[in-house]
Amino acid sequence: MPIISFISLLLGGFIAGTFGALLGLGGGVLLIPFLVIILGVPMHQAIATSIIAVIATSSAGAAMNLERRTVHIRLGMLLEIATVTGAILGGITANYLSASVLAKLFSGLLFLIALVMIWRARQHRGQEPIYTDGALPGSFYDDADRKTVQYTVKKIPAALLVSIVAGNVSGLLGVGGGIFKVPAMHILSGIPMKAATATSNFMIGVTAAASAFIYFAHGHLNPFIASTAALGVLAGSMTGVRVSRRIHGNMLTWIFALALLGISIQLYLR
């Protein structure tokens, strides 16, 4: 592999991982456009590479969240039945779709993500509603408020339905799917934001693994591209988590939401 390709992949993965962690997105959302538009990697290979990067960052992040006890393991396992089913179907479907159809679908996804980011940036955070009359009780210690937060889960069937969609998008387009799961868990099921984010991140690795073997079997996994980009994304996401504690994210969210809209249009027109 030429040294220039190696450096581009490592650096691109690092930047995608850093900003992905800063913005609360998986690295894949930024990695796939970088691989396809800048490096000219075929769409299916870019998706397979992103899936590998998603497994790496999710596993590393979930290990940390499990020690902090912010993950609701039981809810995660239950919703994984839906995300894994969706991801397997997505992985199988993706291999029957052309690169241009996948690029257009990914462009639509980026557009949706940009709108969700703008919506979140405009929201004023108030007191989170906590429900105690649902199922699967959970709790975690909130470092910021210095108190133990106890909660239950409401509307599990609705969360399962959204999880099938999240898993399907993950398998089809190589992203984590947290953009669907986190709002569903928080808004529909009444799970505190920290627990919803940690539980979604915990689930993403298994969801991605569900389609990874299908991409591998179809020969879309290039060892040089996947290894280099995954290592870059992994290092970048670790850096992003550290930096995120020190910077104010709202302006960054706006800039990246507008950038994603631009990338979305460029991918659509390709």
Added chain:
Amino acid sequence: MPESISISYDARHDAECWTGRVLRIGVWVSASLMIAGLLFGAIYPSTIVALSSNPTLGNLVMRMLSGSFDPVTLMFAGLVFLMFTPILRVITAVIGFGVERDWRFVFVSSIVLFLLSGEIVYSIFIKG
């Protein structure tokens, strides 16, 4: 806190810690294999064996068992180990729920494991 609840809470935290360890070890082992493959290939480019661009799981296992640790095999081994890491996490959860005697969630996590196993079998079936 009553003793029974305390024991259950400790067991639950132990299970969470074990699951976290499995994920952490999985990431480090696979990252090490990928780094080793990339470094090996950069230092000794002549050792890069052109594995077919589309190897099977069986190919990889056979190459590793025969001691052929060329750069491409090392990288693929790292990637495949990483792909198996979340599956190991699900197996740990099945065991963890079993230790807690939470049979309902042993069943739930077994379904996830069954789906993932089915996907691997499907992949082997389409690829060989």
